[in-house]
Amino acid sequence: MFYSKPLLVTGLVTLLLITALSVILSKYNSRLLYIEIQKKEKKLDGYEVEWGRLQLELTTLTEENRVESVAKKKLQLIMPQRDKIIYLKQSL
Numbered sequence: 779m780f781y782s783k784p785l786l787v788t789g790l791v792t793l794l795l796i797t798a799l800s801v802i803l804s805k806y807n808s809r810l811l812y813i814e815i816q817k818k819e820k821k822l823d824g825y826e827v828e829w830g831r832l833q834l835e836l837t838t839l840t841e842e843n844r845v846e847s848v849a850k851k852k853l854q855l856i857m858p859q860r861d862k863i864i865y866l867k868q869s870l
Contacts, residue, residue, distance in 0.1 A: 838844065849855040
């Protein structure tokens with residue numbers, strides 16, 4: 779099994795070129811994935827900011843004073859007299 783030197787060199791050069799192209803392709807794909815990750819992280823940051831804003835808004839909207847104020851102004855509700863309040867007891 780004797781191979782001629784030019785055939786062996788050609789085979790090795792071909793193998794080297796294929797390996798080099800594979801490395802280049804791998805690096806390119808890696809960069810594309812990195813760019814995609816950066817985009818997703820930026821989008822996630824936006825969602826986190828929006829989540830914080832919504833939490834603040836929820837806290838503001840559910841404050842007891844605000845609920846009572848809206849009930850009095852918009853719904854024209856009034857606090858009943860003590861003798862008109864009925865307490866319900868929950869039994870398990």
